[in-house]
Amino acid sequence: MVAIIDANLTRFGKRKENLLELAAEASLSLVRKYEIDFVVVSNTYSGEFNSISGINNLITTYLGMDSTPSIRVDNTSGSGGSAILVAKSLLDSRIANTVLVIGVEKMSDKNTKQVTSIIASLLSYEERRAGLTLPSLAGLMAKEYMRRYNAPRESFALVAVKNHLNGSLNPFAHIQKKVTLEEVLKAPVIAEPLTLYEFTPISDGAASLVIVRNEYAYSFTKKPVFIKGIGISSDTSIISERDDILNMNAVRRAGIIAKREAKVEKVDFAELHDMATILEIVEAEELGLLSKGEGWKAYYENYTAINGEMPINTSGGLNAKGHPIGASGVAQAVEAFLQIRNEAGSRQVKNARTGLSLSMAGFGNSATVIIYGDEP
């Protein structure tokens, strides 16, 4: 297996820097410190958002790594997890010994309407034509969850309250401001019943990891963070053809694979893909972090808070930290790196020895689950 020996990220938010400058901000210190022999760039929309192609080659040129091979790995919102999976496989196959993963996206070159429309290009033809968007699907999911499990509408809003609190403790988060339950409920509705504060903002940003095979990990750092297990799975892209909008099959399957490989049942914290508040709850249930149909109750009991029994999205999650598409899954691994090294500052989970991240494409079209630990 492989281990993360160093990590870095930029502040997420509306940034004036371009794509290359953001990538460099997250990775230049790492490039100077390690002999990188392969660069995996996690990015989806450089063409659509920034009119740039060949982003991986432009980045290595910008970083002065002319001869270092590179590729771009894309899996839309789940690109980061897929890029880490590819990095691991390049290391396992001895194609590389020291891989730099750079996740980067610059979204604010487009306005909200353009961004929503571009992201909807991952839906099936039929669903796009019907005007479906990812936020509208989240609204449908929330309504079905309320109906089936008698969950109060407030329970979703409490996810946003918790994640904004966590974001307020994260100097790299896009939104570093707490919100009250009342503020969340009174905000403009985006997709009934969910409001503005329950969706991820549009963010720019980058995150980077240096990954090596376990055998070399301790030669670089006293505290490597080991990737103990990694699972990837997928589900139909035609959401309306799924048996049940509350079943996230790719998430569940990827979690089972990762946990089996890691020989880990319980983790000390998790970073999930809370593009909308309801998703955090349903994903946590699919991954066995919360009980099926009862996940919403956890949010009334502080259970998922940083000092709770099962801390979720200590970084602020996509909800407050932001979601620069290609950077998100990589930034989740950065949070895991910090937590397990006991370097998460005021967000530190006590005795964080194992963690989990879920990097997800679309509405569960693809999912990569990674289990991290302080030992191999």
Added chain:
Amino acid sequence: MVAIIDANLTRFGKRKENLLELAAEASLSLVRKYEIDFVVVSNTYSGEFNSISGINNLITTYLGMDSTPSIRVDNTSGSGGSAILVAKSLLDSRIANTVLVIGVEKMSDKNTKQVTSIIASLLSYEERRAGLTLPSLAGLMAKEYMRRYNAPRESFALVAVKNHLNGSLNPFAHIQKKVTLEEVLKAPVIAEPLTLYEFTPISDGAASLVIVRNEYAYSFTKKPVFIKGIGISSDTSIISERDDILNMNAVRRAGIIAKREAKVEKVDFAELHDMATILEIVEAEELGLLSKGEGWKAYYENYTAINGEMPINTSGGLNAKGHPIGASGVAQAVEAFLQIRNEAGSRQVKNARTGLSLSMAGFGNSATVIIYGDEP
């Protein structure tokens, strides 16, 4: 190492089918025949050309492989080689046992001017602003080659004559029509001195491979084609900053790595990245297939013809077969598969036991060289 156990492709050209239909045409028979457990999609411009993202998930859905994990690998024109490299590493790392690589691009949704402008988005900011395009760089390269090596202008045109002859023998080629030396020379000039017939046309198409680890290869077929070596390297994306426009460092380095791994010095045929005729000559020199500065002479001597001593681009190459960006590098491997299995019909090279392919991004910004053989 790994082996190709089956392969397929679509006719290249202006196709009425959309991206998903092309991908299915190249891969449906393979999906029905093998238990695929990972899909690697080689594609660059689905967003820019076709307003589609999440192409890998849309393809698995379209093929009825809902739970099969997938990713998109991009390295612009060199995506195919990079996707094969990733497939190999996924197999080596035991993340997958049977990988389907699908290369696909649908370019004809845009006109020539739009396509050229979109592809120029891989150049550095400065060079784009200066109006540079890949064809104009090829013209500069041709002029410098003529000057330095006293090569006649006709020698480049002879590359097009040879590749169009080969294309006329390939039922999957975009252009299946021979051209004479005179026709090439009299065609409209695209980038002085190079004319229309010396550049790849704008094509749609798809190509697919099924790849497994060597240990399983013979359980699927009596004639697996083994990947004996694979090398990837890169060069600065700022072409004007290179010491010498005739040095393709990424190509040379990738070739050295691949040949060393394969323990092969001489190959029986090669598929190169002849986006422009001059590139075939310079690449062949960098890879040691032709002598440095004398490569042009080979084209007066039938040396690179199908029945010559060093057959190059038996498929017709990018020049006649076409160059659907994401599909090209995968289609090169399909040609190698056919040649080594003695299934290339009227294009068959006698005693083709080892072959080489060069999949290249931009103007040598990145290069992947693969060595194929009939034994591990």
